[in-house]
Amino acid sequence: MERPCLSRRHALLLPATAAGLGGLAACGPEDEGFGTAEPLRADDGAIPLDDIPENQSTLVNFGGQQPFVLLVRGAGDDLTAYSGYCTHNGCALRQEEAELDCPCHGSRFDAATGEVLLGPATRQLPEIPVTVEDGLIRRDR
Template identity: 35%
Template sequence: MTEQSRTNNPTPTARRTVLAVSAAALAGGALTACGGGDEKEPKQESGNAATPQTSGPAASESAPGTAAKALLKSSEVPVGGGTILKDEKLVVTQPTAGSFRCFTAVCTHQGCLVNKVEAGTIDCPCHGSKFQVADGAVAHGPATRPLAEKKITVAPDGAISLA
């Protein structure tokens, strides 16, 4: 076999490798398209990235010298309810007087944004999921996972910011 014919005719091993990689990529795409669950993972937002808090108090006093951008004032969050910050995709709640919590406003069922806070729940308009204002837990399905919590701070002047 001449040098030119070898470069124009790939070896059977190279052909098999290309075919195997292509088949794997197609199979992976098909499995992704036919994915299992109804629920979607909350989308990660860029910009104001915050780590979900898994334990401990949700709100604390700001440390001196920190300069976080205030989301809103504590006076804007009704006791027993909450305020939705549509642009930030967040909801800040005040389950009891002086206790503030913050959750993603992205429903864990299908990724819709919640649209109201009333009667102690954070409500999604798409399929009727409801979440508790106190801890983001599912109060009514179809969602099965709670809203992701975001750590916040409350400054002495009442400014609430992401921690």
């Protein structure tokens, strides 16, 4: 008698294998869509202060490692910068109006203060040192 090409044991493993592969597909490349706000690019490592609207938050790509920075500008030269990555698992954040959303696990942060609005993240976004000189914003290294 010839054995079937698919044993009962292997047939029972198919649903578990398909579910596992589907889960891995969901963990694909990091989502850097940034929701309603495309990050500004600082191709030469600097961005003009005038490109950041007063009393608003703007995601900026400074390039290099951990390139995404949230710049929060008050009036004039009042500027604070936060990491653009979730403190829970390091995923790039997306800006949705006055909030930053983590596409990986659903954490949300206040785009003006970096404080956690919704977990699983428990730590606010860390501040990033930046310098404003001659009307240009540069990320300190």
